Amino acid sequence: xxxxxxxxxxxxxxxxxxxxxxxxxxxxxxxxxxxxxxxxxxxxxxxxxxxxxxxxxxxxxxxxxxxxxxxxxxxxxxxxxxxxxxxxxxxxxxxxxxxxxxxxxxxxxxxxxxxxxxxxxxxxxxxxxxxxxxxxxxxxxxxxxxxxxxxxxxxxxx
Numbered sequence: 673x674x675x676x677x678x679x680x681x682x683x684x685x686x687x688x689x690x691x692x693x694x695x696x697x698x699x700x701x702x703x704x705x706x707x708x709x710x711x712x713x714x715x716x717x718x719x720x721x722x723x724x725x726x727x728x729x730x731x732x733x734x735x736x737x738x739x740x741x742x743x744x745x746x747x748x749x750x751x752x753x754x755x756x757x758x759x760x761x762x763x764x765x766x767x768x769x770x771x772x773x774x775x776x777x778x779x780x781x782x783x784x785x786x787x788x789x790x791x792x793x794x795x796x797x798x799x800x801x802x803x804x805x806x807x808x809x810x811x812x813x814x815x816x817x818x819x820x821x822x823x824x825x826x827x828x829x830x
Contacts (some may be wrong), residue, residue, distance in 0.1 A: 737749075
């Protein structure tokens with residue numbers, strides 16, 4: 673179910689994070705607060721982490737850093753790539769979890785997206801991603817805002 677190729681630290685970190693459901697939810701909670709969470713010897717840091725390692729401050733701008741002091745050098749991933757990977761691994765990991773667990777994880781994921789991608793939101797009604805600038809309501813995608821409250825749906829241009 674999870675990547676077994678540990679060619680980079682991000683895959684290894686998420687593999688470790690998914691070993692225990694407590695670690696996964698706790699990790700998401702900390703991510704949503706801008707705080708890294710250590711897994712074994714692996715550490716993750718966000719650009720706004722108040723405890724960011726001084727060695728990585730300049731490198732971490734706009735990136736999420738993964739490092740292991742026993743295995744240099746650190747890996748810095750652009751935030752967009754991190755969010756895309758987090759979305760894909762979360763979909764796989766949460767697919768067989770109970771509804772309450774998935775709901776809690778979605779709450780934390782919304783916090784992460786809002787923190788690091790201000791215009792990208794996750795609809796509280798249907799769970800889909802949408803651009804906040806395209807919706808008339810703060811927590812609903814344009815489709816749900818249209819169906820539930822009669823707002824005009826956004827115009828898609830392809």
